[in-house]
Amino acid sequence: MGLDGVEIITNASGSHHVLRKAHARVDLVTMATTKNGGIYLLANQKGCDGDRLYYDGCAMIAMNGSIFAQGSQFSLDEVEVLTATLDLEDVRSYRAEISSRNLAASRVSPYPRVKVDFALSHHEDLLQSVTEPVEWKYHRPEEEISLGPACWLWDYLRRSQQAGFFLPLSGGVDSAATACLVYSMCCQVCEAVARGNQDVLADIRAIVDESSYTPQGPQELCGRVLTTCYMASENSSQETCSRAQELAQQIGSHHIGLNIDPAVKAIVGIFSLVTGKIPLFAAHGGGSRENLALQNVQARIRMVLAYLFAQLSLWSRGARGGLLVLGSANVDESLLGYLTKYDCSSADINPIGGISKTDLRAFVQFCMEQFGLPALQGILSAPATAELEPLANGQVSQTDEDDMGMTYSELSVYGKLRKIAKAGPFSMFCKLLTMWKDTCTPRQVADKVKRFFWKYSVNRHKMTTLTPAYHAENYSPDDNRFDLRPILYNTRWPWQFRCIESQVLQLEKKTRQDLDGSD
Numbered sequence: 123m124g125l126d127g128v129e130i131i132t133n134a135s136g137s138h139h140v141l142r143k144a145h146a147r148v149d150l151v152t153m154a155t156t157k158n159g160g161i162y163l164l165a166n167q168k169g170c171d172g173d174r175l176y177y178d179g180c181a182m183i184a185m186n187g188s189i190f191a192q193g194s195q196f197s198l199d200e201v202e203v204l205t206a207t208l209d210l211e212d213v214r215s216y217r218a219e220i221s222s223r224n225l226a227a228s229r230v231s232p233y234p235r236v237k238v239d240f241a242l243s244h245h246e247d248l249l250q251s252v253t254e255p256v257e258w259k260y261h262r263p264e265e266e267i268s269l270g271p272a273c274w275l276w277d278y279l280r281r282s283q284q285a286g287f288f289l290p291l292s293g294g295v296d297s298a299a300t301a302c303l304v305y306s307m308c309c310q311v312c313e314a315v316a317r318g319n320q321d322v323l324a325d326i327r328a329i330v331d332e333s334s335y336t337p338q339g340p341q342e343l344c345g346r347v348l349t350t351c352y353m354a355s356e357n358s359s360q361e362t363c364s365r366a367q368e369l370a371q372q373i374g375s376h377h378i379g380l381n382i383d384p385a386v387k388a389i390v391g392i393f394s395l396v397t398g399k400i401p402l403f404a405a406h407g408g409g410s411r412e413n414l415a416l417q418n419v420q421a422r423i424r425m426v427l428a429y430l431f432a433q434l435s436l437w438s439r440g441a442r443g444g445l446l447v448l449g450s451a452n453v454d455e456s457l458l459g460y461l462t463k464y465d466c467s468s469a470d471i472n473p474i475g476g477i478s479k480t481d482l483r484a485f486v487q488f489c490m491e492q493f494g495l496p497a498l499q500g501i502l503s504a505p506a507t508a509e510l511e512p513l514a515n516g517q518v519s520q521t522d523e524d525d526m527g528m529t530y531s532e533l534s535v536y537g538k539l540r541k542i543a544k545a546g547p548f549s550m551f552c553k554l555l556t557m558w559k560d561t562c563t564p565r566q567v568a569d570k571v572k573r574f575f576w577k578y579s580v581n582r583h584k585m586t587t588l589t590p591a592y593h594a595e596n597y598s599p600d601d602n603r604f605d606l607r608p609i610l611y612n613t614r615w616p617w618q619f620r621c622i623e624s625q626v627l628q629l630e631k632k633t634r635q636d637l638d639g640s641d
Contacts, residue, residue: 459581
């Protein structure tokens with residue numbers, strides 16, 4: 123179209139948000155207009171699609187490889203209009219300088235023309251000053267997390283016509299990050315109301331069921347729309363309880379503390395009454411099946427209590443409505459299946475389910491500085507733990523990375539290779555051989571890949587019950603929409619693991635020969 127003389131290209135887009143995607147959008151537009159000249163108008167949808175996607179705006183006006191107007195990437199405003207005054211003569215002179223383009227333009231088939239009785243310019247436009255180019259301002263990934271999922275939460279809350287959120291707050295990074303997203307949402311709502319956005323004000327009044335309500339600040343609003351709950355057990359430490367309570371106090375949420383031990387003992391007691399058997403934790407002499415079952419009972423009771431309190435918490439306080447239960451399983455744990463089926467990861471929506479642990483930690487660090495939440499420092503420095511096994515001398519004896527048999531940074535690498543690069547066991551092994559050659563032997567790489575794929579396949583059935591999550595990464599394991607792989611695998615991976623083993627043996631043989639030769 124540009125070769126045929128079209129000078130203004132418009133693109134009414136439906137491009138959803140993914141972390142770091144703005145760079146790709148800007149590069150595509152600027153490269154296209156650098157190559158061919160012309161004015162490019164990019165408009166994009168804004169808001170939640172009623173599902174897992176969030177459309178993040180990011181409108182722009184570009185000409186000849188430069189940006190002249192930048193729209194907001196995240197905003198609670200439903201409509202945004204961008205304007206720029208540009209000179210079409212700049213397009214013509216730019217194109218005239220590209221000799222190869224002019225030669226190609228002489229050979230194109232013309233597009234149909236529609237003649238109209240108006241013009242885009244006027245003789246008085248000579249007095250109009252043109253817009254100067256601007257430098258695109260990118261959000262850092264942690265800023266994108268603080269804004270995108272928060273806007274998604276707001277859209278979901280107002281459109282579901284619920285009265286707020288209920289969040290099991292464990293004192294760990296994931297649930298703390300989810301709490302921070304609700305707090306960020308409250309900040310954006312308050313800012314929009316302060317700017318005079320009457321639509322947002324009307325929505326928040328409907329949510330809190332007060333026709334004259336005006337939020338006084340993020341903390342006050344957070345107390346209205348977020349209920350957090352620390353569900354302690356005999357395996358919980360005082361440190362996680364204190365961290366959860368401190369964070370709740372700083373963001374202003376309505377916080378509840380309770381103990382699940384009576385419910386756990388009642389459930390296990392029913393089993394013992396029927397079977398005559400008393401299951402024990404491994405620390406108390408039990409086997410691995412008993413140990414896992416006793417952990418799962420605790421996790422699933424927390425889900426039942428979360429929904430009970432979400433339905434009746436406001437009723438108990440004399441307020442109307444119910445609460446949406448928020449999940450807080452990150453994308454890495456979901457990919458590996460490091461969660462209990464139908465535990466607190468089962469919720470209404472999950473704002474962090476498409477975000478890696480690495481990005482979440484950077485986001486929590488950002489929130490600590492941006493929002494002034496010192497409680498997050500202790501949460502970041504503490505080891506990640508499920509606290510489902512007995513304490514050792516009052517201290518946590520269980521950590522997530524020990525349970526998984528791999529680090530979160532390794533898990534992020536596996537996720538990208540599995541989902542984006544479509545790597546199976548052998549191709550992942552081949553890629554990691556070179557990626558990790560300075561830190562791991564071929565045998566160590568093989569063991570790590572085998573461990574990942576065994577856990578990935580044996581837990582794949584859990585993907586069918588994942589809570590709908592904000593789509594922030596292209597390696598999201600949410601099989602409802604973004605991952606169409608089977609849920610039932612041969613967990614032995616016989617052919618793939620045999621190929622890996624054969625390759626490792628060849629590499630080890632070559633290493634021995636090289637050492638013998640050097641001697």
